[in-house]
Amino acid sequence: MQQPESSDLSRILAPVLARHGKDSAQLLQILRDVQDACHHIPAEAIDQIAAHLDVPRVTVEGVVGFYSFLSTQPVGQYRLLFSNNITDQMLGKDDLLKYLCNKLWVEQGRVSEDGLISVDNTSCTGMCDQGPAALINGWPLTNLDQNRLDLIAELIRSQKPVAEWPPMLFEVVDNICRTDVLLGEPFTPGAAIKQVLARGAKETLAEMDQSNLRGRGGAGFKTASKWSFCHAAIAEEEGSVICDIGGNPERFIVCNADEGEPGTFKDRVLLNSHADLVFEGMTVGARVVGASKGFLYLRGEYRYLLEKLEGVLKRRREAGLLGDNILGQAGFSFDIEIHLGAGAYICGEESALIESLEGKRGRPRNRPPFPVTHGYKGRPTVVDNVETFACSARIAEKGGEWFAAMGTAQSTGTKLLSISGDVARPGIYEYPFGVTLRQILDDCGAEDPYAVQVSGPSGVMVSWKEFDRKIAFEDLPTAGAFMVFKRSRDLFQAARNFAHFFAHESCGFCTPCRVGTQLQKKIMDKIGSGHGTICDMEELKRLGFILKSMSHCGLGSSAANPMLDALEKFPDVFERKLKALAFEPAFDLDGALETARRITGRDDEWAHL
Amino acid sequence: MGTFMSKTITIDGQVVPFKEGQTIMDAAMAADVYIPHLCHNPEFTPHGSCKLCTVKVNGRNVASCTMPAVEGQQVLSDTLELNDERLSLTQMLFVEGNHICPSCEKSGNCQLQAVAYYLGMMSPHYNHFYPQREVDASHPDVLLDRNRCIYCELCVRASRDVDGKNVFGLSGRGIGSTLVVNSASGLLGDTNLAATDKAMQVCPTGALLKKRQGFTVPIGQRIFDHHTIKDVQLGDKHE
Amino acid sequence: MSDPKLKVRIATCSLAGCFGCHMSVLDIDERLLGLLELIEFDRTPLTDIKHCGPCDVGIVEGGVCNAENVHVLKEFRKNCKVLVAIGACAITGGIPAMRNNIDLWDCFQEVYQYEGGLEGGQVPNDPELPLPFDKVHPINEVVKVDYFLPGCPPSGDAIWRFLTDLLNGREPKLDYEMLHYD
Numbered sequence A: 001m002q003q004p005e006s007s008d009l010s011r012i013l014a015p016v017l018a019r020h021g022k023d024s025a026q027l028l029q030i031l032r033d034v035q036d037a038c039h040h041i042p043a044e045a046i047d048q049i050a051a052h053l054d055v056p057r058v059t060v061e062g063v064v065g066f067y068s069f070l071s072t073q074p075v076g077q078y079r080l081l082f083s084n085n086i087t088d089q090m091l092g093k094d095d096l097l098k099y100l101c102n103k104l105w106v107e108q109g110r111v112s113e114d115g116l117i118s119v120d121n122t123s124c125t126g127m128c129d130q131g132p133a134a135l136i137n138g139w140p141l142t143n144l145d146q147n148r149l150d151l152i153a154e155l156i157r158s159q160k161p162v163a164e165w166p167p168m169l170f171e172v173v174d175n176i177c178r179t180d181v182l183l184g185e186p187f188t189p190g191a192a193i194k195q196v197l198a199r200g201a202k203e204t205l206a207e208m209d210q211s212n213l214r215g216r217g218g219a220g221f222k223t224a225s226k227w228s229f230c231h232a233a234i235a236e237e238e239g240s241v242i243c244d245i246g247g248n249p250e251r252f253i254v255c256n257a258d259e260g261e262p263g264t265f266k267d268r269v270l271l272n273s274h275a276d277l278v279f280e281g282m283t284v285g286a287r288v289v290g291a292s293k294g295f296l297y298l299r300g301e302y303r304y305l306l307e308k309l310e311g312v313l314k315r316r317r318e319a320g321l322l323g324d325n326i327l328g329q330a331g332f333s334f335d336i337e338i339h340l341g342a343g344a345y346i347c348g349e350e351s352a353l354i355e356s357l358e359g360k361r362g363r364p365r366n367r368p369p370f371p372v373t374h375g376y377k378g379r380p381t382v383v384d385n386v387e388t389f390a391c392s393a394r395i396a397e398k399g400g401e402w403f404a405a406m407g408t409a410q411s412t413g414t415k416l417l418s419i420s421g422d423v424a425r426p427g428i429y430e431y432p433f434g435v436t437l438r439q440i441l442d443d444c445g446a447e448d449p450y451a452v453q454v455s456g457p458s459g460v461m462v463s464w465k466e467f468d469r470k471i472a473f474e475d476l477p478t479a480g481a482f483m484v485f486k487r488s489r490d491l492f493q494a495a496r497n498f499a500h501f502f503a504h505e506s507c508g509f510c511t512p513c514r515v516g517t518q519l520q521k522k523i524m525d526k527i528g529s530g531h532g533t534i535c536d537m538e539e540l541k542r543l544g545f546i547l548k549s550m551s552h553c554g555l556g557s558s559a560a561n562p563m564l565d566a567l568e569k570f571p572d573v574f575e576r577k578l579k580a581l582a583f584e585p586a587f588d589l590d591g592a593l594e595t596a597r598r599i600t601g602r603d604d605e606w607a608h609l
Numbered sequence B: 001m002g003t004f005m006s007k008t009i010t011i012d013g014q015v016v017p018f019k020e021g022q023t024i025m026d027a028a029m030a031a032d033v034y035i036p037h038l039c040h041n042p043e044f045t046p047h048g049s050c051k052l053c054t055v056k057v058n059g060r061n062v063a064s065c066t067m068p069a070v071e072g073q074q075v076l077s078d079t080l081e082l083n084d085e086r087l088s089l090t091q092m093l094f095v096e097g098n099h100i101c102p103s104c105e106k107s108g109n110c111q112l113q114a115v116a117y118y119l120g121m122m123s124p125h126y127n128h129f130y131p132q133r134e135v136d137a138s139h140p141d142v143l144l145d146r147n148r149c150i151y152c153e154l155c156v157r158a159s160r161d162v163d164g165k166n167v168f169g170l171s172g173r174g175i176g177s178t179l180v181v182n183s184a185s186g187l188l189g190d191t192n193l194a195a196t197d198k199a200m201q202v203c204p205t206g207a208l209l210k211k212r213q214g215f216t217v218p219i220g221q222r223i224f225d226h227h228t229i230k231d232v233q234l235g236d237k238h239e
Numbered sequence C: 001m002s003d004p005k006l007k008v009r010i011a012t013c014s015l016a017g018c019f020g021c022h023m024s025v026l027d028i029d030e031r032l033l034g035l036l037e038l039i040e041f042d043r044t045p046l047t048d049i050k051h052c053g054p055c056d057v058g059i060v061e062g063g064v065c066n067a068e069n070v071h072v073l074k075e076f077r078k079n080c081k082v083l084v085a086i087g088a089c090a091i092t093g094g095i096p097a098m099r100n101n102i103d104l105w106d107c108f109q110e111v112y113q114y115e116g117g118l119e120g121g122q123v124p125n126d127p128e129l130p131l132p133f134d135k136v137h138p139i140n141e142v143v144k145v146d147y148f149l150p151g152c153p154p155s156g157d158a159i160w161r162f163l164t165d166l167l168n169g170r171e172p173k174l175d176y177e178m179l180h181y182d
């Protein structure tokens, strides 16, 4: 392992390795730090990290290869990644990216020759209400326009450290436009825990049950059931009874703050401004299931929130709301650790998230067994969304009946929506469940709305004919994204953007999704470039069927939704693009001769098709 | 079948007994019911990636190689719809790699090809990706041709679980997935793989080959030239 | 195709192939004579007809590797009621597609500059020479194909079965041992 320049590297590695310890679950965290310091993961670093954690080299290499923000080849010292959501595109992102590349004399996706800059796309960074957005070395840039890019180009050319760039470039605002019980009412840290301690864990679970709270991450599973399954798993092992708090360290509470679904940014706001509510909800959950360890899995794109969140945790520890003997309750120990992701939408899927927490490639597990019985390190684990925990804190504080009185019978409480796209006032809107799309569109000042992508690319594309439908599990369930398209928008382009998103984010584990998302993308590109036919539309439907029915996880099974919805509800946006109704070659015949034309210098009639 | 195997499922109407802890695939194989599969090998922990073994259980599709058998399950497997979907998945596996069977030493002994024969694949249907993938001939006794890898991770599992060597692993993501080997140079020749390793006996395709054995049995006289993969896998469960 | 007096008109051609599939047709052996009662040939390598006229069946061997292949293929598609891709090359690109992993410039260099022979090692730019594509493609990526008959080449038996099925108006179906890709 003693290589010539390894001393430099060792100087960088030593503190990183010391800080993270020898648990292989820290692998991803270690790699993030090395990437930050070296702008890539050097081969020698892979060897040293493998030796330090006592894992095979291939394991480390496999993790590096999985996450978008990690690389074995150097990226630019200034790495600028443009958020590539459809909302960013609608705000002119494509032109801005070209503008910056021209200005800096770099090609998209390539590192400049001096190693200074690289510019590329990345999946939605969760700033849709203040886009076009980007990340510079992992830090979010918002409201980009040519002026800002001029300034940024200047800062890069003069090699000013990112830490010294003007703060206004990094300004992220909450844009809370409508509040209800979650965002609108004051919360005193500890209030919910006090109630839990006074009421008892079992009784708190009963309140949760009565509240009928359902998961806010998308699937809508009843939270109380999940918690009691987790507890029952332990109970079964120990032969004890439910809610007999043993303080067994071997069960875990995980808060899913991966928020990777394009168009979703409500967890960002909750964590920025209501972190106490979220952490308190986790602590409530810990008390109910008897966990002593919690994780916040924070998407890499929200790394800028890390210090602030660590600060909140520290304050809570000092206030006796985390740590040993919480609020003086003997034996009630619980603490929270923050893990960062590194650019992988799939890590929002709960079992992939757990793999990632364990420092591995984010590949969804085979189920059964489910995380509630075999989760983090094979132990019972509750994974819930940020907003779910925030609601849990409110329920613990105010009771299940209070919560169940809001919303609809099957969808109790309120829901945070992240609204973006063609609206006058993008931002966060909190509504009781049951609100109609029409109402929402009125409130946010939608201009001539034609379609809404509810719950992001994996959700539903809703047409103007359906605006009386409701946000509710029984009608339009949502994880929070609400992207509005006005009549003059090209919905085909939206569907195509989503096809690219899924192709980019497929983890590659299973055949239908690994290959099927690529096939979708290629067909959408073919149609988009004016070479599509009726056959291609049929092929999309067939692919959609295979993706839905054969995929390993929710990513694959929803990856065809935008195409299928658009084909069904807006067939004209496809038909407009079809060149002829007959067959069209799969590739650009004339274009495929270009290389040979260049080499031979030919341009005669026979050199073209 | 022992008397204590009282629990049963049905597969395409046939009653199939199973033992607690068996998957649908285990039960099927024990009862001589063939469910097409590529990433499954009964000697290793189930993986569930190729999805060829997908069956319908009470109306829902599941991978039979990972789904535990549960009393009373009504399993549909040999249906037009499922075989059609299996064919599509097989075609996807062909076009995402570079499978030029006429030039492949494994031809005739290859499970990917054999499943395609079984499902009656006349063409790969989808447009070919023609990806750029590395061939590694650095090992004295072994050739790794990534053009033919289907990411079943059987070599990964065998090397890890049986050989205790961890020679193989997956890197990359999505369509950029790639089989990597455990050496700083990235070359197979610099790993401790031996041609006698278990990892060398499990590759269903021509991605991992022993050198100098290619044409000891001539094309036309190989196993799947005359026997369907169904007969082979049910007949001799260790091949 | 069922009228006994009318012969079925068939055209065949080889694009980026090795003529192996055409040779395999000859492996139909004596059955070929019976077959000739039913069919007549338009353009084939045997008849020396240069352009394909209206036909019932077009059989194409080989993939598409250059501009000329496209012209021939499109002519076949236009004139043939049923178009059949025969052999690995027509269906997957086959052996010629092994160059798809090699940069076209490297191919040219290898052929014209490193190999002795051509004076000055110039890459020829004669318009008579078919201009190659970046990659070799199967024919179904350029025109619609009705039937595929795989094999490298398919055996005489497979071709016989396929053609007799087709001529008798049956959906062609091969026995297990007739279907192979090598």
Ligand SMILES: Cc1cc2nc3c(=O)[nH]c(=O)nc-3n(C[C@H](O)[C@H](O)[C@H](O)COP(=O)(O)O)c2cc1C
Pocket (backbone or CB within 6 Å): A214, A215, A216, A217, A218, A219, A220, A221, A223, A256, A257, A258, A259, A260, A261, A345, A346, A347, A348, A349, A350, A351, A383, A384, A385, A386, A388, A553, A554, A555
């Ligand atoms: C591809 C994929 C991505 C997901 N991303 C997220 C996410 O970013 N945040 C989230 O809370 N749930 C996400 N989920 C849902 C989780 O798997 C899980 O259902 C959820 O975290 C459970 O929490 P809940 O019950 O509170 O909703 C995702 C699911 C899939 C299939």
Ligand code: SF4
Pocket (backbone or CB within 6 Å): A346, A364, A505, A506, A507, A508, A509, A510, A511, A513, A514, A551, A552, A553, A554, A555, A556, A557
């Ligand atoms: S469906 Fe896609 S994301 Fe999910 S396991 Fe399969 S390849 Fe991975």
Ligand code: SF4
Pocket (backbone or CB within 6 Å): B098, B099, B100, B101, B102, B104, B105, B106, B107, B108, B110, B111, B112, B113, B148, B205, B206, B207
């Ligand atoms: S691995 Fe199998 S399918 Fe692939 S080229 Fe070889 S024989 Fe053909």
Ligand code: SF4
Pocket (backbone or CB within 6 Å): B148, B149, B150, B151, B152, B153, B154, B155, B156, B179, B202, B203, B204, B205, B207, B208
């Ligand atoms: S090399 Fe063979 S065994 Fe290994 S993953 Fe690829 S196909 Fe499977």
Ligand code: FES
Pocket (backbone or CB within 6 Å): B036, B037, B038, B039, B040, B047, B048, B049, B050, B051, B052, B053, B054, B063, B064, B065, B066
């Ligand atoms: S055999 Fe079951 S998924 Fe591959």
Ligand code: FES
Pocket (backbone or CB within 6 Å): C016, C017, C018, C019, C020, C021, C022, C061, C062, C086, C087, C088, C089, C090, C094, C095, C151, C152, C153, C154
């Ligand atoms: S030309 Fe017949 S198989 Fe290639």
